[in-house]
Amino acid sequence: MNTNISQWLEEKTGDTKRQMAIKLGQQPSTFNRNIETAEVIIAVCRAYNLNPVEGLLAAGLLEASEVNDAAAEASLKDVPETALLEEVLRRAAGRQNIDNVRKLQLVDDDPDYSNMSVEDARNYGLAAKKADPNIGPDDSPHEP
Known part of the structure; x- marks a missing residue:
């Protein structure tokens, strides 16, 4: 002291x-x-x-x-998610190698999922493709 x-x-x-x-x-x-x-x-x-x-x-x-x-932790809790994403993108854009950075498109409103085509769902990352390596056999139990 x-x-x-x-x-x-x-x-x-x-x-x-x-x-x-x-x-x-x-x-x-x-x-x-x-x-x-x-x-x-x-x-x-x-x-x-x-x-x-x-x-x-x-x-x-x-x-x-x-x-x-x-202070940093407390202030981050009040920052809107879009502002956080924009900051991450801004930092990523300043890097030399950004090949592994996925391009994000920020939208103000959620899309209407009820009328969405399969192609739009894939563009939003909502639908899997058959060639997706994360798709495998369904191991979960099914009820009759």
Whole structure:
């Protein structure tokens, strides 16, 4: 843990530890004993409109790689699938050898499957061809 967190907090808030304790409604002696805990660091940061993550990083309670990984994962969950696919295609297009990259056509609406021809179904990858190597004998049990 970084022993300079009290100095970092004083520098960022512009207040002394005593002033921070009073602002948080704590006794200065209790505040000083607990200043290196995540709870106090977060409380001070929130009270002074500072980013608590920066305080936890400064204290050594979090590492930058942990924060970056969590942020990337959280933000990816909110990205629409089409945007993810477009990004994958953009990256693939920048590679030297893209022979093994299947060309995708993004459509806004699902096709009407009820009136789809066999050829259209094959174009969408929905119907198998007889020469498809993944097609084999049906091993599943059949009910009478």
